[in-house]
Structures are given as C-alpha cells and as structure tokens.
Amino acid sequence: MNMKINLAGVELKNPVMTASGTFGSGAEYGEYVDLNRLGAVVTKGVANVPWEGNPTPRITETAGGMLNAIGLQNPGIDLFCRRDLPFLKQFDTKVVVNVCGKSESDYLEVVERLAEEPADLLEINISCPNVKEGGIAFGQNPKAVEQITAAVKKKARQPVIMKLSPNVTDIAETARAAEAGGADVLSLINTLTGMKIDVRRRCFALANQTGGLSGPAIKPVAVRMVYQAAHAVKIPVIGMGGIATAEDALEFILAGASAVAVGTANFVRPDATVRILDGMEAYMKEQGVEDIRELVGAVTP
C-alpha cells in the first residue's frame, strides 16, 4: 500500500502532518508520539524576533471546539534554529517551518535566515486572526496575498506553502491569488474568527476579545473551503480544520487535499496523529485502495 505523497518535490512518507501552533516544535508531543511516523511536523509560527503573545486567558472551550488567541508567542528565529530545528532533524519526518511576521520585511528576514537551515518546506502564515499587525492582514486581500507570496518566493530556498484564512468571502479567489504569486502549495483552513462572552461576569472570555475557532465544530466549513480551493488551483492543497478521526482526514483528501494536518485533536488525544494514520491505512485495506493518491479529489460533482 502506498501512503507516500509529494508536495512540490518533497516526498512525505504519509499525508499526516501536524497543524501549526498545536504541536510546538514536537518536543513535548515526542513523549507521546513516535515522531518518525508522521509525514511532517509543522512547527509553531516563528518570527524574526521573540514575540510575547497575548495576555491570558488565551483559550476558551466552545461546543465541539475551542477559541484561541495565543498571539503567536514564539522564541524568535535564532533560538528556533539553535534548538528546535536540530531537535526535529533527529527524526525521520519532514520539517515544515511556519513563518509569521508583522511586516513583509519580517517574513522575508525569517525566510532568508532559513535558507541554509535544514527545513524541508516553509509555511507562510498570512492568516492568524489574533495579532494586530501582519497575520490575517495579508491574507484577506487577494492582491496582498499575491504580493507577499511573490516576495517570499523570490527569497525562499525551500518550497513555499501559503496558509490561507477562511475569514474571506471567496476562498477560490484567495487561492488563485496565492498560486499567481508563485505558491508551491496551499494549506487551509486557519481558524475562523470567533468570540465568546462570559455571561456571569459579563465580559469577554478571552483577554483578546476575539479568538480563532478550531476543532470538530469547524470541519464542514473547512471541507467545503478545501474543496473550493483545490478546484480553483493546480498546486497541491493541505487540508485541515477539525480533523479528529481517520474519516475526517479522508473527507479532506476526497475533497481534494493531498495531505492533511491534525491540530486541536492533539489536545484531546496526544497520539491523535498516529491514530488517524492507522485508521486511514485500515480504511484503504478495507476498501482495497492501493495508493492514497487515488483518493485525492476523488469526489466530484
């Protein structure tokens, strides 16, 4: 049975990845999961300098999901390259570095700094809803998406994944803009902007007021958007948004995703990634599917 997939010339042993921000740089989850089994580890977003992130409370639970407003706290690219990348390179898995920034030059600084580092792919976060500058500001305007993509592509040594926001009117247009800018791969969806109010205290549940909704509650929205994006572009798409089971992952693949990322489910079961991978293999056996790639985009009108 073949589980291997190819993302812009990088071969992953299987299509199961982690979703940025839910898995740190792998060290903590490495105590619960054999990282060698994963197709790729996608790191938490890293910026050119350390970021303190938002005040607490940074998370709150909602029905079938959660809101987070971590605010891209990260140790900065120097500590990341010194500590986190060498850690991940001990494992037989691909390393995708998620890059965040407040300005175009921030993104480019990190991308250039990673040129000589052992990262297999870069994922550019233009979709974080929880920071005042950068993040989603680049992801909601198709012209800005195309421009930042082109700027990153000019500097990047590794293939570039553009991570798209679902907080847009037309995801197909955003996807096409990233492709026009030269993106090698798309990943979606980032979280949906949401809000929760504490009725007893009559205040916002999160210090940041709004947060990004993730978890099973958003999965149908995510599947729809992955389907629309995958049908709008020729480049591969990584699907994510509420994947908790193998069936969930397969929905995304049948909708057109070449790979999938598991996020919030890691908080529910620290070994969610390998459970999903095992379940996908069992499904293929049961359905007599020889190659995972047969399933990519297999559901059509």
Add this chain to the structure above:
Amino acid sequence: MREQITGRLLSQKQLAENVYSMWIEAGSIARTALPGQFVSVYCKDGARLLPRPISICEVSDTAIRLVYRVAGAGTAEFSDWEAGEAIRLQGPLGNGFPLHTERAVLIGGGIGIPPMLELAKRLPGEKTMVAGYRDEQLFLYETMKQYAPVVVATEDGSVGTKGNVLDAIREQGVTGEVIYACGPTPMLRAVKAYALEQDILCYLSLEERMACGIGACLACVCRSREADAHTGVHNKRICKDGPVFLAQEVEL
C-alpha cells in the same frame, strides 16, 4: 513513551457546596505522582474537547484522589460520575513542590487547599497548615488535621479568623521558614508580598486555562521576571514549567 490512560472511579463524594472528591484507580499515575502535580481529566461529552486540569489531593498505592470545584459544565459532568466509571486521564503533569525539611507553612485558599494535603503528608519537618474558606463548610479539614495543625480563616468569620489566610497567619502567630501556597491569584499575590517582606522562601502553585497540558500550546502562560530559557520571552508555561514556581520567578 507516555500515554493517556483509563482510570476507574472508585468513589465520589460531595464535601461542600460545589466541592467534590473522587478516588480514581490509576496505578501508573499514583506510583509517580508528587504533591503539587496535576492530572488532565477528560469529559465523556465529546462536545467538551479540552481536559480539565485538576490538582492531585492525595495518593495511595494504586489510586489518586482529586478534590475539585464544580465551576462549569465539564466539572458538573465529573460530579455526576458514579463508582465504576472509566475515566480518561493524563498525568501526572507539571512539577510538584520541592520538599524542604525546614519548618513549613502550607497555605491553601478555597479549591487551592486540596494539593496541600498530600504535601503535608510528605513534608518531613514541622509544619502548620493555613486554610482559607468562604464559610463553615471546612472541606478536608478533618483529614488535614491528621498530618498538621490547621489554622482556619473564613470570609464570613463563622470559623477561625474572619478574613483571609494572611489575616489568620498574623492573628494566630503562624511562622515558618518555607511557605507553600495554592489559591486564587489575589491570595497568591498577597502571600508573595508577605514572603518577600519577611524574607521567607516561598513556592506558589498557579492556575490558568489549559489546552494541551504538556507545554506545547502556550495557552497557560504566566509572566516571569526573567526571560524564560524555553520560550525566549517573559512567559513561563504553567503546565510544564509550573504549576509550582518560586515566588520571585513570577509576576502576578
């Protein structure tokens, strides 16, 4: 490799209004748990995704005791569980209290009282417990008394000193060379100020909303005085670097 485990509920008992006690058979956790550590407890209702972090109150050879307050739908669900129920758990998590031999003062406020019980059992030296309650519902008081003298403060003055734990410490002349404290943030802030003023070694156990419970998601951070070696910023992870911190390390 660490893993999530399934424990079995041995008994459930209400101790006070909204305060419950569960003994859970969980050998792998009981064998290694230290006072001040916590476990992640998962709901059965699949719409409630995130584990609830609950401090470990007591440990036997094969079981752990969790004493918790019903604060929302998740903990309300816990309180409905009956003996025999299978419970998904992860732990023990975080770092416990360092055990010193000097004369110790163990301060617990409200639902911060439970972790002080196992600590009292393990501390080898002389110790006094100071427990702050809302009213006369003195949960765990009788059990604590078996291990140390217990000084009580109540908000309504129904038992012991009227006021907070520091009022009780001053009124009842409690002294020691090391302080261990767990409770609401305003209490911890006051205990920290007291310990610094008196130049007493002081450990605080903090609480915050958590998602992963293992240090990956960066939800449950607190402000730290120095830039933290792991995060690279003035934030420490309560679940992984704490929940117990030296009072000087953290800004409350």
